[in-house]
Amino acid sequence: MSIRKNQIKSKIGKPPGSLIFVGEKNIDKTVLTLTEYDEESYDSRVIKSFKELESLHINNKSRKIRWLNVNGLQNVELISKIGTLLGIHSLNVEDVLNSYHHPKADFFDNGIFIVMKNFEMKEDKRLSDEQVSFFLGENFLVSFQHNPEVDTFNPIYERIENGKNVFRKSKADYLLYVLLDFILDNYFLVVEELGEQIDDAQGVLLKNPTTEDLMRIQTLKKYIQKIRQAASPLRDILNSLLRRDSALINEETIIYLRDTLDHQIHIFENLETLRDSLTTMLDIYLSSINNKMNEVMKVLTIIATIFIPLTFIVGIYGMNFKHMPELDWKFGYPIVMAIMIAIAVSLVWYFKKKKWL
Amino acid sequence: MSIRKNQIKSKIGKPPGSLIFVGEKNIDKTVLTLTEYDEESYDSRVIKSFKELESLHINNKSRKIRWLNVNGLQNVELISKIGTLLGIHSLNVEDVLNSYHHPKADFFDNGIFIVMKNFEMKEDKRLSDEQVSFFLGENFLVSFQHNPEVDTFNPIYERIENGKNVFRKSKADYLLYVLLDFILDNYFLVVEELGEQIDDAQGVLLKNPTTEDLMRIQTLKKYIQKIRQAASPLRDILNSLLRRDSALINEETIIYLRDTLDHQIHIFENLETLRDSLTTMLDIYLSSINNKMNEVMKVLTIIATIFIPLTFIVGIYGMNFKHMPELDWKFGYPIVMAIMIAIAVSLVWYFKKKKWL
Amino acid sequence: MSIRKNQIKSKIGKPPGSLIFVGEKNIDKTVLTLTEYDEESYDSRVIKSFKELESLHINNKSRKIRWLNVNGLQNVELISKIGTLLGIHSLNVEDVLNSYHHPKADFFDNGIFIVMKNFEMKEDKRLSDEQVSFFLGENFLVSFQHNPEVDTFNPIYERIENGKNVFRKSKADYLLYVLLDFILDNYFLVVEELGEQIDDAQGVLLKNPTTEDLMRIQTLKKYIQKIRQAASPLRDILNSLLRRDSALINEETIIYLRDTLDHQIHIFENLETLRDSLTTMLDIYLSSINNKMNEVMKVLTIIATIFIPLTFIVGIYGMNFKHMPELDWKFGYPIVMAIMIAIAVSLVWYFKKKKWL
Amino acid sequence: MSIRKNQIKSKIGKPPGSLIFVGEKNIDKTVLTLTEYDEESYDSRVIKSFKELESLHINNKSRKIRWLNVNGLQNVELISKIGTLLGIHSLNVEDVLNSYHHPKADFFDNGIFIVMKNFEMKEDKRLSDEQVSFFLGENFLVSFQHNPEVDTFNPIYERIENGKNVFRKSKADYLLYVLLDFILDNYFLVVEELGEQIDDAQGVLLKNPTTEDLMRIQTLKKYIQKIRQAASPLRDILNSLLRRDSALINEETIIYLRDTLDHQIHIFENLETLRDSLTTMLDIYLSSINNKMNEVMKVLTIIATIFIPLTFIVGIYGMNFKHMPELDWKFGYPIVMAIMIAIAVSLVWYFKKKKWL
Amino acid sequence: MSIRKNQIKSKIGKPPGSLIFVGEKNIDKTVLTLTEYDEESYDSRVIKSFKELESLHINNKSRKIRWLNVNGLQNVELISKIGTLLGIHSLNVEDVLNSYHHPKADFFDNGIFIVMKNFEMKEDKRLSDEQVSFFLGENFLVSFQHNPEVDTFNPIYERIENGKNVFRKSKADYLLYVLLDFILDNYFLVVEELGEQIDDAQGVLLKNPTTEDLMRIQTLKKYIQKIRQAASPLRDILNSLLRRDSALINEETIIYLRDTLDHQIHIFENLETLRDSLTTMLDIYLSSINNKMNEVMKVLTIIATIFIPLTFIVGIYGMNFKHMPELDWKFGYPIVMAIMIAIAVSLVWYFKKKKWL
Secondary structure (H helix, E strand, C coil): CHHHHHHHHHHCCCCCCCCCCECCCCCCCCEEEEEEECCCCEEEEEECCHHHHHHHCCCCCCCCEEEEEEECCCCHHHHHHHHHHHCCCHHHHHHHHECCCCCEEEECCCCEEEEEEEEEECCCCCEEEEEEEEEEECCEEEEEECCCCCCCCHHHHHHHHHCCCCHHHCCHHHHHHHHHHHHHHHHHHHHHHHHHHHHHHHHHHHCCCCHHHHHHHHHHHHHHHHHHHHHHHHHHHHHHHHHCCCCCCCHHHHHHHHHHHHHHHHHHHHHHHHHHHHHHHHHHHHHHHHHHHHHHHHHHHHHHHHHHHHHHHHHHCCCCCCCCHHHHCCCHHHHHHHHHHHHHHHHHHHHHHCCCC | CHHHHHHHHHHCCCCCCCCCCECCCCCCCCEEEEEEECCCCEEEEEECCHHHHHHHCCCCCCCCEEEEEEECCCCHHHHHHHHHHHCCCHHHHHHHHECCCCCEEEEECCEEEEEEEEEEECCCCCEEEEEEEEEEECCEEEEEECCCCCCCCHHHHHHHHHCCCCHHHCCHHHHHHHHHHHHHHHHHHHHHHHHHHHHHHHHHHHCCCCHHHHHHHHHHHHHHHHHHHHHHHHHHHHHHHHHCCCCCCCHHHHHHHHHHHHHHHHHHHHHHHHHHHHHHHHHHHHHHHHHHHHHHHHHHHHHHHHHHHHHHHHHHCCCCCCCCHHHHCCCHHHHHHHHHHHHHHHHHHHHHHCCCC | CHHHHHHHHHHCCCCCCCCCCECCCCCCCCEEEEEEECCCCEEEEEECCHHHHHHHCCCCCCCCEEEEEEECCCCHHHHHHHHHHHCCCHHHHHHHHECCCCCEEEECCCCEEEEEEEEEECCCCCEEEEEEEEEEECCEEEEEECCCCCCCCHHHHHHHHHCCCCHHHCCHHHHHHHHHHHHHHHHHHHHHHHHHHHHHHHHHHHCCCCHHHHHHHHHHHHHHHHHHHHHHHHHHHHHHHHHCCCCCCCHHHHHHHHHHHHHHHHHHHHHHHHHHHHHHHHHHHHHHHHHHHHHHHHHHHHHHHHHHHHHHHHHHCCCCCCCCHHHHCCCHHHHHHHHHHHHHHHHHHHHHHCCCC | CHHHHHHHHHHCCCCCCCCCCECCCCCCCCEEEEEEECCCCEEEEEECCHHHHHHHCCCCCCCCEEEEEEECCCCHHHHHHHHHHHCCCHHHHHHHHECCCCCEEEECCCCEEEEEEEEEECCCCCEEEEEEEEEEECCEEEEEECCCCCCCCHHHHHHHHHCCCCHHHCCHHHHHHHHHHHHHHHHHHHHHHHHHHHHHHHHHHHCCCCHHHHHHHHHHHHHHHHHHHHHHHHHHHHHHHHHCCCCCCCHHHHHHHHHHHHHHHHHHHHHHHHHHHHHHHHHHHHHHHHHHHHHHHHHHHHHHHHHHHHHHHHHHCCCCCCCCHHHHCCCHHHHHHHHHHHHHHHHHHHHHHCCCC | CHHHHHHHHHHCCCCCCCCCCECCCCCCCCEEEEEEECCCCEEEEEECCHHHHHHHCCCCCCCCEEEEEEECCCCHHHHHHHHHHHCCCHHHHHHHHECCCCCEEEECCCCEEEEEEEEEECCCCCEEEEEEEEEEECCEEEEEECCCCCCCCHHHHHHHHHCCCCHHHCCHHHHHHHHHHHHHHHHHHHHHHHHHHHHHHHHHHHCCCCHHHHHHHHHHHHHHHHHHHHHHHHHHHHHHHHHCCCCCCCHHHHHHHHHHHHHHHHHHHHHHHHHHHHHHHHHHHHHHHHHHHHHHHHHHHHHHHHHHHHHHHHHHCCCCCCCCHHHHCCCHHHHHHHHHHHHHHHHHHHHHHCCCC
C-alpha cells in the first residue's frame, strides 16, 4: 500500500502524460509478440527490437490483420515509443502504465482505446487482478499486459490458427471482441469460485468460527466489490461500442458484442446475489450466536437457581451454634432433606412451565 | 457446483457459438412435438426423426400455425441442426444449450428469440428452475425445454384444441403470448408458496429455532433473489415486444402482452414484500432472543444476589474457631436467622424497585 | 392464503379474459345503483334487473351524467354481461373480478379503465383493503366494488345532490376525480391511524414487550408496504390522466387532478417517515435491551466477585482438620473477619474505579 | 395527533376548495400588513379591515411594489375573501389553510403560488414548523403565515427600507426571492443546531444512556426526515422558477435564485451527513455495550472459575464423616492448602494464556 | 461549531452579495502573487498594493497568460475590490468568502467561476479542508485560497517554468485544468491515507478496542462522507466544462479534462469501497464480540454446573445433625466421593455431547 502511495505522490504536480509506471514493479522484461493472419495464412512471432517493430509499419493499413501483444510494462521508454509509433495519445499511454486505472473506452479518429481488468483466483484463495489495455486501429490491434511470465492469451492464438471459417475472415474488431469475451469468461470463473468460497465460509460460520474466519467474509466482500467496480464500466464500454458508429466496429461484430453484454449482465447479477448472501450470512450468524448463548445461559441459570438456595440451607445446619434445637431433633435430617427435595422439584416444575426445560 | 465450474472452464477460449451443453446432464432423450392448427383444424404429433422435420419446411410460410416443442437438449448435434434448419442464429443456439443464461429477447428480421426461466416449487420445498427458450418466426414458433420427462405445456395443447374462437384465429405471436403468460402464472404460484413458507419460518423462529431453521431463511432469501433476477428482465422483454414494430407482433396481441406486463409488475411487488418481511423477521428474531436472554439473566441474578451473601453468613458460623463468642450466645442462632431474613427481604424490595420482579 | 393459491392455480392455463372471481367469496348479492344528474336534476335509484339496465342505453351519449355503481362481484355472469353492454374490454372485466390486481389505468378510444385499492383500518387494528374499479365513458361512469353490505360512496351521493354550482355543471371526468380524491382521503386517514399505532408500539417496546408486541411491528411494516404498493402506481395513473389528451379528461378537471397528485405525494412521504421510524425503533429497542442486560450482569458480577472469595475463606476455617493452628489462636476469628472486610472493601473500591458502581 | 385526524376526517367527502382550517387552532387574530415601496419611497402599515384592503385594488398594476402579509389564518371567511379579491384559485386558498400541505409551486397566468415550511429550533429542543404560502402577482406579493404573535419577516422590512440600490429598484419577484432565501437561511440554522444536538447525544451515548437518551436519537432522526421532506421539493420549486418563462420572473432575478438553489443543495447534503452519523452512532453504541458486557462477563467468569472449585474442596474437609483419614494427617491442612494454591495458579495461568487477564 | 452558527446567524436577512467572511478567522494577511507567462518568457512576483494591481489591467486581453493567486481572504474590502476590478459577480465574491460553500461552477459571458475543496490529511490524522475558488477569464485566471502561510500551488509554478513545450504554449484554460487535476491528485492521496487508517482501525478492533477506537470509525466515516460530498459535484463541474461551448475552453483541453473526469470516477469508487469496508467491519466486530462472550459464558457455565451441585453434596455432610446415619458408616466418605466423581464425569460427558468442550 505504501509503495502505491509513494507512486501517487510522485505523480502529483507532474504534467499530464508524464510517463511513470504505477504498479508493483517486479519484472523487468518486455515481450512483444506479433501475430499476423488473414484467410489464408497465420503467423505468430516474437519481435526482438523496437527497430524491427518500426520497420513493420503496423498502422499502415495492410491486407493482413496484425495483433501486437506487449507484455511487461516496466520499460517506460519503450512503451512510450511504441505508443508514439502507433498513434496512441500520450494520456492513454499514461493510462496503460498506471495499473490502478478505472476501466474505460476512449474513441479517436484513428482508433479505440480500452482499459480493463482481468481477474484470476490464485491457489491460495487470493484474488489477483491484472490491467489489460487495448488499442484498436484500422486492421491492427495492440494489447498491453503487465506480466511477461504468464501468457494469458495462449488459447486465443490457437483459436486464430484454427478459426479459418469465421475468425480469420473477420476484421480486427472481431479480435477485440474475442479478447473482451475471453476476459469476461475469466470473470465468470472467478465469480463461480467466489460462490464456492462463500459456501465454504458459511459452513465454517455454523461451526466454531475464529476471528480469522470472520475476516475472511470481509475479504470476500472486498473481492466482490472489486470485481463489481471492474465489471460495472464494461457495460458502458460495450454499449459505446454497440452504439457508436466508429468505422472500426463492423456490423457483423455487433451481434457478438451484444452477446458479451449479456454475459456482463449475468456476471453482475451473480455478484449481486453473492453480496446479498454475505450480508444475510452475517445477520444469521449473529442470531445463531445469540441463540446459542441463550441456551448456555439457561443451563447455568437452572443449575444455579436450584442449587444455590439448597446450599444455603445445608449451610445453615453446618453452623456451630450451641443452641440450635433442630440439630437435636430425631428426624431433623430427613425433614431438611425432604424440604430441599420439595424446593428442587417445584423449581424444576417452574422451569418446565417457563419452557426452559 | 463443481460440474458447473468445469463446464464454464471448458467454454473459455472457445469461439462464440461453440455448441456445448451447459447444465445438469441427466436425461439423454429429445422429444420433438409438432402442433399444427388453424381455425378449422388442430393436430399434435411427435416427430420421430430429423429427416421428417426437414421435410416439413416449417419456416416456409404456411397457412397453418406450426408449433415445434423441442424437449431435451443433451443431443447437441440435433439441436444445432434444428437451429440451422429454422434460421436461428448460432449464438442463440448456444444460449438455448447454456441452461444458466440470463433471460433476454433478441430481435431479427426473420424472428424473435426469447430465453426465460420457468420455476416450480418441489414437494421437498426446493425451488427448481428450468430454462425455456422460444423462437418466433413467421407463422411458426419453436420452444426448447430441458426435461423430456415432464410435459410442462400440456394445458396449452388443450387450450389450442378448445380455443376455436380466439386462439385458433390468432397468429403465432398469440401462441407466444400464451406461453409467456403461462410461465408467469407459475411465478405467481411459486411466489404464493414462498409466502406460505415464510409464514411457517416465522412461526418456527418464535419458538425454538435450530441453526437449520435460520439457514432456511437464507435459502428463502436466495430463492426470492433468484426469481427476482429471472422476473426482472421480463419487464424489458415485454416492453420490447410492446414497443418494437417487429412485423411478427400483431396489433391485437399488444393488449394481451400489456396484461402480462401487469402480472410481471405484480409478481415483482410481491417479491419485494417477501424480501422485506424476511429482513424484518431476522431483526425481530434477534431482538426477541436478546429479550429472552435478559429475562433469564434477571432470574439468575436475583437468585444469586439473594443467596450468595446469605451462604457467606452461614459459612462464618460454620467456622471451627475455638474463640467465637457468638456461637455460645443463647439467641445467636435466631439472631443470625433474623438478620438473614432482613437481608433477603431488603434485596427483594430492591429488585421490586428496579422492576426486575 | 390457501384459498387464494387455489384460485390462482385454477386460472393457470385458462385463456385470457376467462372470467373467474378471485377473492374472498362471502357475499352473493349484487346491488346496481344508478345515479343520474345534470345542472337541474338529480336522481339515484337501484336497478332491479339486467333487463332494466339494458334498456337504459347508458353508453348512448345522453345529456345527463350517469353513474352506475356495481356493488358485489360474485355474480360473474352478470358482471360479464354488464362489461359487454358498456363496451369494457374482456381483459378489464377479468381485472375487475380479480381482487388482487395491481392498480393501473388503461386508455381506450371509448373510455378509461382504472383499478385501485381502498383501505380501511378496522376496529381490531386490522387493515382491510377493497379493490375498486372504474370505467369512464363519454358522459357515464361505472364503478365496481366488492362488498354490497357497505356503501362506501354514500358521502358522494350527498355531494352530487348539494353540488349545484360546480359538481352538477361538470362532466363525468369530474365525478371520476371526486371518487379518486375520496379514496385518497381514506389513505390519509389510514396513514394517520398507522402513525398512532406506531407511537403506541413504541411505548410498549420501552416497557416489557412480548413476542407478540414484536410481531406487531412486523405487521405494521407489512401494512405500510401494502399501502405503498397501492399508492405508488397512483402517481403514474394520475400523471397519465394529466398528460394524455384523452378527450374524456377536460381542461377544467386538470387542476383538480393535480391537487390529487399532491395528496398522493404527501401520503407517500408520510409512509416513508413511518417506515423509517419502525426501523430505527427496532435498532433502539435492541440497544436498550442489551443496555439493560449489561446493568443486570454488573449487579451479578459485583455480588459474586465480592462474596465468592469470602465464602471460600470461611469454608477454609470450616474444615475439620485436626491440626489447624489458626483455629486455636485467640484472635483467629477477629483476624479472619478483618481480612475479609479488607478484601470486600478493596473490591468495592475496584468496582468504583471501574465505574461499575 | 387526534385533532389532526378529526380535521382530516371532516374534510373527507367535502368538495375540493372547501375552505376548512387544518392546523392547531390557538390564535384567533389576523394581522394584515401592507408594505409599499419603489425607488423613492417606502411605507409599511397595518390594514384594519377588508373594506380598506378592497379599496386598494392591489392587483391593479401599480407603479409601486405592494406586499401584503397575512398573519393568522383562523378567520377562514376573511382569508377566502382575500383569495377571491386577489385572484387566487380556490384550491390554493384551501392549501393555504391546510397547514400540513406538501411544499409546491403552481403556475398560473395571473401569478405563481408557492407553499413551503419554515423551521425553528425552540429553546426546549423541539423543532417547530410553520407553513408559509406566497402568491406572486404582477407588482404585488401576498404572503400567508400562521402565527400573528410572531413577526418572522421583521428583518425583511428593514432590508427593504435600507435597500435603495438594489432591492427597491427590483420587481416583486426579487421580494419573493428574498423571502425564499430568508427561509432557507433558517433551515441552515436549524441544521447546524441539529448537528450540535447530535454531537451532544453522542457524548451521552458513550457514558451511561437512559432509554430517554435513546429515544432522543429517534426524535432527531424524525426531525432530519421532516426537514428533508420540506427541503426536497424546494429543488423542484426553484428549478421551475429558473426554467419557466413565466413573465413574472425577471432575467435579473435568475442568478439570485440559482444561488438559493445552491443553498438548498448544501442543506440537503448536511442532512444526509447527519442522518448517516445517527445510524453509525447506534451501531457503534450497540458494539460498545456488548464490548463492555464482555468485560463484565470475563471478570465474573474468572472469579467464579477460580473460587467455585476451591470452595468445593474446602467443603469436602468440612464434612463430618467419622472415617476421613486425611483429617487426622499431621500435614493434611498444609497439603490441601498447597493443592488449592496450585489449582488457583494454574487457572490464572490458563486465563493469561487465553488473554482474559 | 458555535462560531460557524453565529456567522450563519449574522448573514440571515442580509442582502445577497453581502460580503462577510465565513470561516475560521486566524490569519490576517493577504498575499497576491502574479504569474505571467507565454512561450518565451515566465515571471512570477508578489503584488504589493491594490494600486499596483489596478494598473496592470489584467482583464484587458494581453498576449501573455496571467495568473493572479489571492491567498488570505480576511480582508473583505480588498477581496471585494479585486472582484469588481476583474468583473466577478458580487454573488461569486460572496461564495469566495464563505468557506463552507458547496462546490459548483457558474458560467458567464466574461468568465467561468468555480468553487471546490482541497483536502489534506494532517500528521495527527485530522482531515483538513480548504476552499479554493477560481475565476477563468480571457487569458487570465484568478485563484483564491484561505491560508497565506502555506503555498499549496508551489509545484505548479515549477511546472509552468519548465513546461515550455505544452504548458506555456497553451491558453489559460490549460492552467485551470492543471490546477483542478492537481487538487484531485490530493484527493487520491487522502483516500489512500484513509484506506491505511481503516486497515489500522481493523487491526485494533480485532484486539481489545476502547470506546475511542470505535469513535475513530465514526470519524473515518465522516471523513469519507465529507470527501464524497466535495468530490461528487466535481463530476457535474467537469461535465459542464466538457459539454459547454464556452469560448474559454479550447478543443485541445477537452481531452485533458476528460482524463480528470476519469480520476474523479476512480476516487469515487475507492470511497465507495472504503465506506462498505467500514460498515462490514462494524458488523463483523459485533459478531466477534458476541462470539467471544459465548466462549466466556460456556466456561463459566461448565465450571458452575459441575461444582455447584457437588458443593451442595459436601454441604449436606457438613451439617451438624445429631442423627445422620451416613456419617457413621465406615465407607461413607469414599462412597460420597465416588458418587461425586460419577456426577462430575457424566456432566463432562454431557458437555462433550453438546459440543461445549
